[in-house]
Amino acid sequence: MTNKNCILIDPPIKVANVSKREGVKELKEHPYCLLISPPGEFGTQTPNKGDNVKKALEAHEIYPPLGLAYIASVLRENDIGVKIIDARSMGMSGEEVVDEVKRESPDFVGITVVTPLISSALNVSKRIKEELPTAKIILGGPHIHFLHEEVIKADFVDFCVRGEGELTTIELIRALSAREGRDRSRDRDLKLKAVKGITFKTENNGKIAVNQDRPFIRDLDSLPFPARDLLPNHVYRRYVMGEEEKFT
Template sequence: MNASSSILDVLLINPPWTRKGGNIWKTVASVMPPHGLAVIAAVLEEAGSRVRILDTHALRIATEDLGEKLRTGVEAPPKFIGLTGSTLNISYSYETAQIARSVFPDAKIVLGGVHASEKPQEAIDQPFIDFVIRGEGEFAFRELVSGKDPSAIQGLSWRRDGKAVHNPDRELIADLDVLPMAAYHLLPMDRYFPAVGSYKNLPAISMVTSRGCPGKCTFCYQPFGSLIRQRSPGKIFDEMTHLIRTYGIREISFYDDNFTTLKPRIRELCRMLIDAKVPVTWSCFSRVDWADEGLLKTMRRAGCRQVMYGIESGDQRILDVIRKQTTLEKIRRAVQWTRDARIEVRAAFIFGNPGETEETMKKTIDFAIELDPDVAIFNVVVPNPGTQMYDWAVKNGVLKTEDWSEYDLTKPVMTLSEVSGEKVQAAYRLAYRKFYMRPRYVLKKLFGVRTVADVRSIFSGLKGVLNVVGR
């Protein structure tokens, strides 16, 4: 944004995120770019709008400091203010809207994101929010800023004469190549870093190259639908090389729900990276039931150094209940293939699923130790609005609260008949202690130290584990 400009069309804010009892920055694990806002910014700039992004996460602006930052750090009153929010931090998005209204009373405030898409009535009922964009927001936001009649904008929720109006849904963008590259130039690119244990080289950044997931996991919401839509290998390659040349990026984390689903696309991207000898390492998310031994070896040659799998449980019955569509044996095989390809394994597990018992949670801990991934992440399952699990919890009357700030992956928000919430939290803490405090694991990490980044990762990880087990 040109600081000398007297006109600002759109200010996009990634809202502050504070936890009860303290600021998130005391325990923050990573800070990654707000991709959704950055792509919306690029679309708006393409249409001729003057745009600025204020990423309070990266700049570490606390909620109580936001008003002063808006008063002194924004060069001109914006016509529109765009906000985003997940279920966990939606209360802070609402608070940000209130603060923004007090500083810029004439601006139109627009809210998007997965929570607002699933709870549009709740969102539009907030007195400081003028418009809610449901689903993919790029083109709806562009139409709104251009002055199009709100009644004609698909995917928009708004007020007419004080009453909520929910326009028909907007179709998903079929070809993601029509979207411009994210507006990285509007972001504080030197402030981002991935989660502990997920990178080796800095500076590092994340990218998103597809939308949609064909999986049917009951705990996962699908804001972009089940149909996978992708960016072409050429577009991905161009963005990677732009990040390397412009910002000196040395490692990229692909944040697609399932990066490896469309195998021909990944093979072509790998071929381009290998042929061009692109100096970057990368990681991605995948599913064990789509693991491919040959593709993993090709990915390794192209710079892939870590794959994250959602393992979730060590009990087959629980895997079936949450519709993971896999087996324990397939999990073992995928982990071994990944290890054989000399790619690190990062594995995620969840406790507190419907049907969970003390025995199934013990199996999950034992399975994590058996698999022995390079990094293990343990969470308590959260039935976010828009998921099958949320609908089940509401229907069966087991949802404890709709205070969204409680949906933080560390405590149960469902009352299960087979196991208490206290037992679920105890298993969550025990998993971290038993997995990370094994002598074998500690020695493996110590003997694997090669760089200063390795040392930093070990100490940061230790701090995080102690924070969990000490609760």
């Protein structure tokens, strides 16, 4: 399993400061994150078993989930244990994903969601919450950006990340991992309300909170390269001039 040791940067995260730096603070917890590209099942068009998935995958170009890989690289540079499960590209079923998550026993599960896979993502999220009720379920991606207020109503969804997730995910993990005072729910809500780009249910009264939008990252060179080593690179390919080429 990925090393679960976690040290997060102490000062507010800036675009040009996503890497480790001096002045870090060890937290009470040692978070570990799983990032998931959900399987193509539960009403979507890509089957997930046997020869069917092979034929489906062979008929299409397969691209890596670079959004997750970028988030993973930022988490890793801040000493957060992270693993990526690209379930759709690997032809995994929903239950296979849940079994893998159970084996890893993460503190946080981040799932990227596009509209054709929303049913799959919600079903997987629900099953993970049933098996690991203490794990925080975080949904992001294009579908969530536009329909976050609807998705967050599900009792098994803890947080929705709107827009770019690299810096938001770091700040969210830090807010949830920091030590709390006597009024735990109030302290938690105050910390979370300072995280730009998230939608969540307040612990104090259960109301939906939509935080301020996070500005786009203007200096893309400030981000580390995507964590391609965490992806099943052998399955990705594209077609160039009619010929199949490996692609990562």
